[in-house]
Amino acid sequence: MKKKILVIHTGGTISMSEDEQTGAVKPNESNPLTKKTEELVAFAHLIIEEPFNLPSPHITPTEMLKIRKLISQRSLTDDIDGVVITHGTDTLEETAYFLDLTIESKIPIVVTGAMRSSNEIGADGLYNLISSIKVAASEEAKGKGVLVVLNDEIHTAENVTKTHT
Ligand code: ASP
Numbered sequence: 206m207k208k209k210i211l212v213i214h215t216g217g218t219i220s221m222s223e224d225e226q227t228g229a230v231k232p233n234e235s236n237p238l239t240k241k242t243e244e245l246v247a248f249a250h251l252i253i254e255e256p257f258n259l260p261s262p263h264i265t266p267t268e269m270l271k272i273r274k275l276i277s278q279r280s281l282t283d284d285i286d287g288v289v290i291t292h293g294t295d296t297l298e299e300t301a302y303f304l305d306l307t308i309e310s311k312i313p314i315v316v317t318g319a320m321r322s323s324n325e326i327g328a329d330g331l332y333n334l335i336s337s338i339k340v341a342a343s344e345e346a347k348g349k350g351v352l353v354v355l356n357d358e359i360h361t362a363e364n365v366t367k368t369h370t
Contacts, residue, residue, distance in 0.1 A: 208286035208342035210249040216259040217293025219319035219330040230322045237323035248338045261293025269303045287313040287341030294318040301362035305351035313346035
């Protein structure tokens, strides 16, 4: 049976597009990842939430707390098996560590992002999102604390850091 995974989109490059005229990477009116649901439903039953759409330097403890509350509420009402959060990479480690310290649940919670926006050549967002859903749906990820999945690697929130932009 397919696992029930809560996907929370919060913004960042993974949710942005490159402007073809200027080359600037900017947030979109509608999140390009939410249009990819068909590619994702093969892996799990998804519940999608988009509480805000912010570049991650704008994420403060207020937004972190909002993500945490959303996870608690949905865990109670929907009996979810795992959680995936898409997030800008600049402060991804702070949100991941906050959730690691403040959530006691043993269900897998995975935070992911992307280095290239959705319409750039070699865009890594959809791939990282699929990898994260697979990890969040796996039995082995239970009780490991919050995990960060990017580029075919699984890290613990406790030890991960972004070292290069
Ligand atoms: N500036 C972006 C952010 O953190 C970078 C990224 O997502 O990789 O929102």
